[in-house]
Amino acid sequence: xxxxxxxxxxxxxxxxxxxxxxxxxxxxxxxxxxxxxxxxxxxxxxxxxxxxxxxxxxxxxxxxxxx
Numbered sequence: 001x002x003x004x005x006x007x008x009x010x011x012x013x014x015x016x017x018x019x020x021x022x023x024x025x026x027x028x029x030x031x032x033x034x035x036x037x038x039x040x041x042x043x044x045x046x047x048x049x050x051x052x053x054x055x056x057x058x059x060x061x062x063x064x065x066x067x
Contacts, residue, residue: 009053010045016057017041017064040067 014036021032036042041064045052052060 006048006053013045013053013055013057013060014042017061020057020061021064036064039064 017036018029018032021027021035022029025032025035027035041060044050044063045060052063
């Protein structure tokens with residue numbers, strides 16, 4: 001798969017996860033982004049070898065909460 005397409009899919013998943021954090025934790029966009037970007041779930045999402053970018057935002061959000 002092309003790198004551009006993988007990056008786009010990662011961006012969509014990231015947006016979904018950040019939105020879920022905002023809604024569940026009632027925090028600002030900046031705090032939600034910082035929390036996710038500094039998480040192990042984000043590190044895994046950014047590694048194309050994991051294939052996590054193919055999963056839904058909900059799935060990655062649940063992973064984020066568990067890690």
